Amino acid sequence: MTSSAVPRAIPNVLSIAGSDPSGGAGVQADLKTFSALGSYGMAAITALTAQNTRGVSAVYVPPVDFVVAQIDAIFNDVRVDAVKLGMLASGAIVEAVADRLRAHGARNIVLDPVLVATSGDALGAPDVVEAMITHLLPLARIVTPNIPEAMRLSGGSAPQDSAGLERLARAIHALGANAVLVKGGHMEGELAPDVLFERAAAHLFEAPRVATRNTHGTGCTLSSAIAANLAHGMELAAAVQRAKSYLTAALIASDKLDVGSGEGHGPVHHFHGLWG
Numbered sequence: 001m002t003s004s005a006v007p008r009a010i011p012n013v014l015s016i017a018g019s020d021p022s023g024g025a026g027v028q029a030d031l032k033t034f035s036a037l038g039s040y041g042m043a044a045i046t047a048l049t050a051q052n053t054r055g056v057s058a059v060y061v062p063p064v065d066f067v068v069a070q071i072d073a074i075f076n077d078v079r080v081d082a083v084k085l086g087m088l089a090s091g092a093i094v095e096a097v098a099d100r101l102r103a104h105g106a107r108n109i110v111l112d113p114v115l116v117a118t119s120g121d122a123l124g125a126p127d128v129v130e131a132m133i134t135h136l137l138p139l140a141r142i143v144t145p146n147i148p149e150a151m152r153l154s155g156g157s158a159p160q161d162s163a164g165l166e167r168l169a170r171a172i173h174a175l176g177a178n179a180v181l182v183k184g185g186h187m188e189g190e191l192a193p194d195v196l197f198e199r200a201a202a203h204l205f206e207a208p209r210v211a212t213r214n215t216h217g218t219g220c221t222l223s224s225a226i227a228a229n230l231a232h233g234m235e236l237a238a239a240v241q242r243a244k245s246y247l248t249a250a251l252i253a254s255d256k257l258d259v260g261s262g263e264g265h266g267p268v269h270h271f272h273g274l275w276g
Helices: 026-036 064-075 091-103 128-136 147-154 162-174 218-231 236-256
Strands: 012-019 040-052 055-060 082-085 109-111 179-183 191-198 201-208
Touching: 012 026, 012 064, 012 218, 026 040, 026 218, 040 064, 064 091, 082 218, 091 128, 109 128, 109 218, 128 147, 147 162, 147 179, 162 179, 162 191, 162 201, 179 218, 191 236, 201 236, 218 236
Parallel strands: 012 040, 012 082, 082 109
Antiparallel strands: 040 055, 179 191, 191 201
């Protein structure tokens, strides 16, 4: 008997972010994550970086008009089911990206406020934070800061536990965000906690902390996984839970890769579930 059901189309997910030539973070990590989770990945590049597992040595920011042209080219031709926002190097780029996303009616926007690299290098001009709060927080389905980024966005103090993570999440929510996931990877302890604040309720997600230096691009990977899951039609809390499980497995499998000199932070294994 032949089924008349129409197969669901593979979702298309767009990354608007910076490039990492070493492949562990930025649009390279985003595209790997989208693919690993069954989505078609696309990218509009907002910055070119010279970086590796040891740090960032140079950043080139293209003209705002060129960033806009990339975004328009995609939306004018391709159905976009979710958008992941990463490194936006200037306030002007933040404002332009927000304008184009509004104009195209973009949905399932995941904002990863990339302000500091894993190596500790600062990313983005001083006006980026204010521009994000004004123009992007209200547009995003969810914003996913780590602790230093959450402190910069909210002006809050460093958390010591999950209650502190929730305080930061609530503070960012009060700035106009629809939902906030504050990641606790910078905290100590056997468990890695993240707190999602959505619709006046907080949800705690925990996973065993993986002992590894291969943490380059973890924030990019988690936010991209959330975007891919939302593109597949998952509810937000379920999308976060699945993304956290994916990232934990990628961290556990990261020692199968041999990328970098060992002096810095290596990448996670995005294709751990596909490469045997």
